[in-house]
Amino acid sequence: MIMDGSFQSPSSNKSELEEGRAFTPRFDQAGLIPAIVSDAAGGGVLMFAYMNAEALHRTIESGEAHFWSRSRNALWRKGETSGNRLLVQELLTDCDQDVIWVKARLSGEAACHTGRPSCFYRRIRGEGEGAILEIIVNGEHP
Amino acid sequence: MIMDGSFQSPSSNKSELEEGRAFTPRFDQAGLIPAIVSDAAGGGVLMFAYMNAEALHRTIESGEAHFWSRSRNALWRKGETSGNRLLVQELLTDCDQDVIWVKARLSGEAACHTGRPSCFYRRIRGEGEGAILEIIVNGEHP
Numbered sequence: 001m002i003m004d005g006s007f008q009s010p011s012s013n014k015s016e017l018e019e020g021r022a023f024t025p026r027f028d029q030a031g032l033i034p035a036i037v038s039d040a041a042g043g044g045v046l047m048f049a050y051m052n053a054e055a056l057h058r059t060i061e062s063g064e065a066h067f068w069s070r071s072r073n074a075l076w077r078k079g080e081t082s083g084n085r086l087l088v089q090e091l092l093t094d095c096d097q098d099v100i101w102v103k104a105r106l107s108g109e110a111a112c113h114t115g116r117p118s119c120f121y122r123r124i125r126g127e128g129e130g131a132i133l134e135i136i137v138n139g140e141h142p
Numbered sequence: 143m144i145m146d147g148s149f150q151s152p153s154s155n156k157s158e159l160e161e162g163r164a165f166t167p168r169f170d171q172a173g174l175i176p177a178i179v180s181d182a183a184g185g186g187v188l189m190f191a192y193m194n195a196e197a198l199h200r201t202i203e204s205g206e207a208h209f210w211s212r213s214r215n216a217l218w219r220k221g222e223t224s225g226n227r228l229l230v231q232e233l234l235t236d237c238d239q240d241v242i243w244v245k246a247r248l249s250g251e252a253a254c255h256t257g258r259p260s261c262f263y264r265r266i267r268g269e270g271e272g273a274i275l276e277i278i279v280n281g282e283h284p
Contacts, residue, residue, distance in 0.1 A: 007272075008272070018256055019256075019277075020275070021274050021275045021276070021277075022274065022275065023266055023272070023273045023274055023275050034176055034190065036178050036187055036190065038180075038185075038187065042185075043180075043184075043185030043186065044185065045178055045180065045187075045243050047236070048176065048178065048236060048241045060266065060268040060273050061268060090265060091265065091266040091267075092262040092263075092264060092265050092266060092278075093262070093264055093266055093275065094189070094190060094254075094261040094262050095254055095255065095256055095258075095261045095263070099190045099261075099262075100266075101187050101262050112236075112237055113237065114160060114161075114237055116237075119236040119237045119241075120234040120235070120236050120241075120243050121234075121237070122234060122235055123232060123233065123234050124165055124202065124233040124234060124235055124242075125233075126202040126203060130149075130150070130165070131165045131202050132163050132164070132165055133162070133163045133164065133165050133235065134163070135161075135163075136234075
């Protein structure tokens with residue numbers, strides 16, 4: 001197992017990057033890649049976080065989502081304290097390989113630290129010159 | 143209409159930020175906020191990009207997704223050249239208001255510049271110590 005987080009360097013050839021079969025994730029200057037987590041069953045977005053190379057490797061190898069916590073500056077296996085683990089059903093990347101999409105099954109009831117299934121529990125609604133948030137009530141959320 | 147992109151400053155009170163109705167998006171140091179775009183009908187993730195305050199304002203006010211292109215360093219209305227516009231059905235933010243989720247209807251056939259409906263057309267599959275990409279064939283994608 002590679003745990004040091006080494007991946008092949010991204011190709012500078014756009015066609016290889018976009019059409020190829022080599023997985024060469026493009027981490028940002030801080031060594032992170034954004035990761036979208038959606039519910040493999042319901043389809044809705046559960047949460048959004050960042051992975052460093054090690055978190056991405058561990059996610060691929062273990063089948064459980066790992067992230068890099070920017071606030072704690074530490075590798076973080078989702079659910080290691082809450083118990084709400086994310087069991088990976090499918091992992092995808094985008095055309096230029098700088099985003100990860102994790103389709104997962106939630107082992108517990110809450111992906112969000114607030115105790116809600118999803119972190120996205122508020123709708124943005126334009127109002128006059130600004131915008132307000134509306135809390136989405138149970139059952140209304142996809 | 144506010145087009146200069148001013149939003150209220152985020153509260154330093156965690157409870158207000160997480161439970162409140164004030165929309166106070168948290169842009170990063172570059173003035174950007176990540177935006178996940180999913181298909182309002184099918185549920186799958188179509189693309190991922192960034193918005194600056196002006197792009198977010200225009201998205202809220204016009205009902206069409208706008209982004210900030212980091213490569214071109216310019217405001218970008220999705221579809222302005224391709225014709226593949228993203229008509230916003232619902233806009234959400236996450237618990238700490240530093241991500242936007244756009245549920246949209248695609249006016250054309252391709253959200254991806256490669257001509258595919260979604261930018262996420264490749265699955266990551268662990269293989270030995272590394273990982274490879276598999277192109278998802280038509281119809282197999284959710």
